[in-house]
Amino acid sequence: MTVAPQFQHKNGVLHAENIPLPELAHQYGTPLYVYSRQALRDAWAAYQEAAQARDVLVCYGMKANSNLAVINEFKTLGSGFDIVSGGELARVLAIGGDPGKIVFSGVGKQAWEMRAALEAGVKCFNVESEGELERLDAVARELGKMAPLSLRVNPDVDAHTHPYISTGLKENKFGIAIENALDVYRRAATLGNIQIVGVDCHIGSQITEAAPYLDALDKLIDLIQSLAAEGIHLQHLDLGGGIGIRYTDETLLSPRVLLDQVFKKLDSHGLGDLQIILEPGRSLVGNAGILLTAVEYLKHSPAKNFAIVDAAMNDLIRPTLYDAWHDVEAVQTRQNTDEALTYDIVGPVCESGDWLARDRPLSLQQGDLLAIMSAGAYAFTMASHYNSRPCPAEIMVDGYQAHVIRPRETIESLFQDESVLP
Numbered sequence: 001m002t003v004a005p006q007f008q009h010k011n012g013v014l015h016a017e018n019i020p021l022p023e024l025a026h027q028y029g030t031p032l033y034v035y036s037r038q039a040l041r042d043a044w045a046a047y048q049e050a051a052q053a054r055d056v057l058v059c060y061g062m063k064a065n066s067n068l069a070v071i072n073e074f075k076t077l078g079s080g081f082d083i084v085s086g087g088e089l090a091r092v093l094a095i096g097g098d099p100g101k102i103v104f105s106g107v108g109k110q111a112w113e114m115r116a117a118l119e120a121g122v123k124c125f126n127v128e129s130e131g132e133l134e135r136l137d138a139v140a141r142e143l144g145k146m147a148p149l150s151l152r153v154n155p156d157v158d159a160h161t162h163p164y165i166s167t168g169l170k171e172n173k174f175g176i177a178i179e180n181a182l183d184v185y186r187r188a189a190t191l192g193n194i195q196i197v198g199v200d201c202h203i204g205s206q207i208t209e210a211a212p213y214l215d216a217l218d219k220l221i222d223l224i225q226s227l228a229a230e231g232i233h234l235q236h237l238d239l240g241g242g243i244g245i246r247y248t249d250e251t252l253l254s255p256r257v258l259l260d261q262v263f264k265k266l267d268s269h270g271l272g273d274l275q276i277i278l279e280p281g282r283s284l285v286g287n288a289g290i291l292l293t294a295v296e297y298l299k300h301s302p303a304k305n306f307a308i309v310d311a312a313m314n315d316l317i318r319p320t321l322y323d324a325w326h327d328v329e330a331v332q333t334r335q336n337t338d339e340a341l342t343y344d345i346v347g348p349v350c351e352s353g354d355w356l357a358r359d360r361p362l363s364l365q366q367g368d369l370l371a372i373m374s375a376g377a378y379a380f381t382m383a384s385h386y387n388s389r390p391c392p393a394e395i396m397v398d399g400y401q402a403h404v405i406r407p408r409e410t411i412e413s414l415f416q417d418e419s420v421l422p
């Protein structure tokens, strides 16, 4: 069994749904991102089921994977979107997404981005500082509009995740410290072009237990009650994203288990009517994709065995950036049981940090295909052109059918807009 149900070995060959991966490698080349449409749907269904009959709006945290085919799938399923830039807004509008289901997050919103979002008519701005609040009011006034506002509060809880993806501690740059939130809401209530609609937090990513969410929720409930005592009534409570996925053997927090406890807490405080917003990214797409790569060389040095592959840190930066683990599966399991060696899987980029996996027991030959698992989230969207490497193609598999949802970039496209001095 792999970590992803839609990527399984059948007769010794790893498939994406019903398509053998060697076929895709042959047709489209490597490296190649391969996604499963069914995996997106299944991940969505877990949130649907968790919502039960309650008023829950799931806003896909699209920075995890913003390909139009991916966001269009979620749009069709009824999702809203959590955006963090004017660029992501443009993507949602390009597929005809409903702006009324967009929440706009991010610590550094520029005036043009606020303008674009106000003109589109987004559901809400998740505001992260007093300076941003004042700017939002000014921009809305220029446009003669009311800006719907939720403050992103930093509840100072430890999400027990990697420091780079933890966002809810008081030393993080994100959100407004919980002890200052009441004052900032009071200020917001005096501004002519701000309409207070909610409260928001997002405490981190790859979270595998409910406790940090519930700790944050307790603090938000206190805040909501203090606000109500001053006549400020909220329509929604946004708990952010952050639910983890199984990269290897992590225990999982299901949306159902989390929401059941959230509903119970809210009901016990008489807040059962609040709309709940969630902003899941990774948990909707992470295990719906793999990065398919070919072994170029095997290199045996006295200290290490290296499998040098054609994918690199510029295609998947998570290992070197976060010390993240991605399972590595041989696409074709060998008939002859060559003894496995312990390999570091590395790319061709000129950096010692260019590694994808370390110390993996594998039986390999030059030319073999490997699948780097769990590459549906924060893989393509964090890709770069370092070393003048064009981005791989992205393929979405639907049953027996493969769709190119973004072709492999050409080398010429990397420098076609550059020019030399006269």
Ligand SMILES: *Cc1c(COP(=O)(O)O)cnc(C)c1O
Pocket (backbone or CB within 6 Å): 061, 063, 064, 082, 084, 105, 106, 202, 204, 205, 206, 240, 241, 242, 243, 279, 280, 281, 282, 283
């Ligand atoms: C990144 C991000 C998300 C999505 O996080 P995941 O861990 O991928 O679920 C949601 N909300 C905000 C504000 C974010 O920055």
